[in-house]
Amino acid sequence: MTKSTVIYTHTDEAAALATYSFLPVVQAYASQAGVPVETRDISLAGRIIAVFPEYLNEDQRIPDALTELGELAKTPAANIIKLPNISASIPQLKAAVAELQGKGYALPDYPDDPKTDEEREIRARYDKVKGSAVNPVLREGNSDRRAPASVKNYAKTHPHRMGAWTSESRTNVATMGENDFRSTEKSVVISEAGMLCIELAAEDGTTTVLKDSVPVLEGEVVDASVMRVAELNAFLAAQVARAKQDGVLFSVHLKATMMKVSDPIIFGHVVRAFFPKTFAKYGETLKAAGLTPNDGLGGILKGLENLPEGAGIKASFDAEIAEGPALAMVDSDKGITNLHVPSDVIIDASMAAMIRASGRMHGPDGREHDTLAVIPDSSYAGVYQVVIDDCRANGAYDPSTMGSVPSIGLMAQKAEEYGSHDKTFEIPAAGTVRLVDQAGNVLIEQPVARGDVFRACQTKDAPIRDWVKLAVTRARATGDPAVFWLDETRAHEAVLIAKVRQYLPEHDTEGLDIRILPPVEAMRLSLERIRRGANTIAVTGTVLRDYLTDLFPVLELGTSAKMLSVVPLMAGGGLFETGAGGSAPKHVRQLVEENYLRWDSLGEFFALTAAFEHLADTTGNGRARILEETLERATGTYLAENRSPARRLGGIDARGSHFYLSLYWARELAEQTDDPTLADAFTPLAKALLEREQTILAELVAVQGAPADIGGYYRPDPAKATAVMRPSPTWNEALAPWLHLGRTELSQGL
Structure with missing residues (x-):
């Protein structure tokens, strides 16, 4: 690998399948500019295989690519294109x-x-x-996420469909506000580098070390908070009753993927709260059979098939579903509820989709209904209620006129909640959890009861300083107001406010509009501005960054997959993310059933453009600059000609959209005048693709409608996936000489 190498990550689901089609184009075109494009496997299956080498045959073992890329991200040479992966x-x-x-x-x-x-x-x-095993490792920088001008302009001239809101909508958010992570949070700033210990001093006098070593740096922010389960259970029972009384769907919105320790536990409490009679009667039986509500209702129902009492337990679940409020559904046709799988309803994607759809979700009858959105922790729940209230009062947003809310997110070096996994515990006994330094000083202590969820978080000082710098940089570049979404009444955010005020004077802020507002007020300001077509930069922590970079793109563009997501790495390299993957599972299902992949790779086009730009800036490679500029123009044509995957069979899917991008890009490279040699090289390819356009399209469309065998969901067979995703012999033949690969290697795909 050289300083000019671009790393293209091999990930999961629809994004990985699209890579089989698009990556050969990237490698072929980049090779002409002397830019190697290599892959690294950070898929879920690849990560599993990498951590168990001694269990496997030698030919099955693969390197630990995630650890490798994590080290690379700490160097100036990093140039990584990161596609969506399964959390x-x-x-x-x-x-x-x-x-x-x-x-x-x-x-x-x-x-x-x-x-x-x-x-x-x-x-x-x-x-x-x-x-969230991947993002905390690779994100050695903070997030700069925004809608490219070409995408925003396209959305204004081709506005997507928005559901109509009325003042009669009964949709609302329910959150705790007390005895949750936000309300119990305590925060300290570390005065000198060292090591902390997390211990539980139980009421019976015993002390248990929960984590013996938590390295900390000078200036680092450390937080500790508790979700009190007795109060959580009372809250959840009240919300089930409220949904029934109000005649709305009951739904819960968590992040059981990224918050992989705390949120599955909370999800389990939701399942118990919805089925109190069943768990009171059969809870011990289910536990003895290894069936836990933390894994969702779906896993329990499947496990009942092997239990003698299974039919009776199933009948009890069915009875409580009939008695309770209607459940929001993931797939009403298949009977998959909001409570079936903890990873099926992810808050940032689910709340954005609900708000776009008139504040409604699908019910058991397959129709859309008003919904009670239960978000137990109150840290950020209020921002969604503000949006719902605004839509109820003023109607849906108009994509043809609305402004934009780009985001600067604090996430470097496992900042805040997403770095808490190894410091999150379900408490085994009542007592006090203490964070203790090496001198024996108790920095934070939290009273806990058995079953409470304790969470400690860390945020290093260098990422905070870089976050402030990035916010000022974007405010200067755009002239738009930059708002730090921070509330002085929350412990962690009060500390951040002090640091923001400390670091802002290091930058020239003359003439800039930079504010600090509580999240609810920041949301109100942003909504008021987007309704009149104005832009506002949201400067937030990592979790809120995730929420907003789904919410606003879905409202503005119809999807979060079309965003430009740049992570300027603190060591000088670049990480370029390609958009969200929340709809990936249903895309894979459609491909397997109908050989049609409705996955839009537009985010990859933007990420690749930014990667070439970074390469040109850091290495002086003039041909990389040409790749950047021509790809940007080609992407503009792609949007103008509306070459995104069509909604139905018979149109182009991801493979057809990749063909058109390759055609437009080859044409731009052939017509550019900065490098005549490069233009001469691409002229025959551009001519061939244009002449064979209809043949290639016919070959791509001809395979649609029949099942497709890719050899696996989590680890597709490379040869089978390549055959499915590259079904046009004419296009393959035109591209093959450019790949510098033999026919055998080409057939092996990734």
């Missing part, structure tokens, strides 16, 4: 392991309740893979 819940993790075992990988089963040292060690390895 695995436990059910997804188990499904991936089962698929790999079926392919001959002798992986150990995931131990739900490890009892031996070997089982605990296996569980620890799997815990490194599940949840």
Whole structure:
């Protein structure tokens, strides 16, 4: 690998399948400019395989690409294009392991309740893979996410469909406000580097070390908070009753993928709250059978097939579903509810989709209904209520006139909640959890009861300083107001406010509009401005950044997949993310059933453009600059000609959209005059693609409508996936000489 190497990550689901089609184009075109494009496998299956080498045959082992890229991200040479990956819940993790075992990988089963040292060690390895395993490792910089001008202009001239809001809407958000993570939070700034210990001093006088070593740096912010489950359960029971009384759907919105320890536990409490009679009567039976509500209703129902009492338990669940409020559905045709799988309803995607659809979700009857959106922790729930109230009062937003809310997110070096996984615990006994330094000083203590969820978070000083710098940089570049979404009444954010005020004077802010507002007020300001077509930069923490970079793009553009997501790495490299992957599973299902992949790779086009730009800036490679400029123009044509995947069979899908991007890009390269040699090289290809356009399209469309065999969901067979995703012999033949690969290598795909 050289300073000119671009790393293209091989990830999961629809994004990975699209890569089989698009990556050969990228490698072929970039090779002409002397830019190597290599892949690294950070898929869920790849991560699983990498952490169990001694269990596998030598030819099955693969390197730990995630660790490699994590080290690369700390260097100036990093130029990484990161596609959406699965942030695995436990059910997804188990499904991936089962698929790999079926392919001959002798992986150990995931131990739900490890009892031996070997089982605990296996569980620890799997815990490194599940949840948000990728992003905290690669994100050695803060987030700059915005809608490119070409996408925003396209959305204004071709506005997407928005659901109509009325003042009669009964949709609302329900949140705790007390005894949750936000309200119990305590925060300190570390005065000198060292090591902390997290311990539980139980009421019976015993002390248990929960985590013996938490390295900290000078100036680092450390927080500790508790979700009190007694109050959580009372809250959840009240919301089930409220939804029934109000005649609205009951839904819960969590992030059981990124918050891989805390949110599955909370999800389990929601399942129990919805089925109190069933768990009161059969809870011990289910527990003895290894069926936990933390994994969702779907896993329990499947497990009932093997229990003698299964029919009676199933009848009890059915009775409580009939008695309770109508449940929001993931798939009403298949009976998959909001409570079936913890990773099926992810708050940032689900709330954005609900608000776009008139504040409604699908019910058991397949129709849309007003909804009670239950978000237990109140840290950010209020911002969604503000949007709902605004839509109820003023109607839906108009994509043809609305402004934009780009985002600057604090996320570097596992900042804030997303770095809390190894410091989150379900408390085994009542007492006090203490954070203690090496001198024995108690920095923070939290009273806890058995079953409470304790969480400690860290945010290093250098990322905060860089975050402030990035906010000022974007405010200067755009002239738009930059608003820090921080509330002085929340412990962590009060500390951040002090640091923001400390670091802002390091920059020239003359003439800039920079404000600090509580999230609810910041949302009101942003909504008021977007309704009159004005832009406002949201400067937020990592979780709120995730929420807003789905919410606003879905409202503005119809999808969050069309955003430009740049992570200027603190060491000088670049990480370029390609948009959200929340709809990836249904895209894969459609491909397998109908050989049609409705995945829009526009985010990859933008990420690739930014990667070439970064390469040109840092290495002086003039041809990389030409790749950047020509790809940007080609993407503009792609949008103007509306070459995104069509909604129905018979039109172009992802493969057809990749063809048109390759055609427009080859034409731009052939017509540019900065490098005549490069233009001469691309002229025959551009001519061939244009002349064979109809033949290629016919070959791509001809395969639609029949099932497609890709050889696996979590780890597709490379040869089968390549055959499915590159079905045009004419296009393959035109591209093959450019790839510098033999026919055998070409057929092996990734």
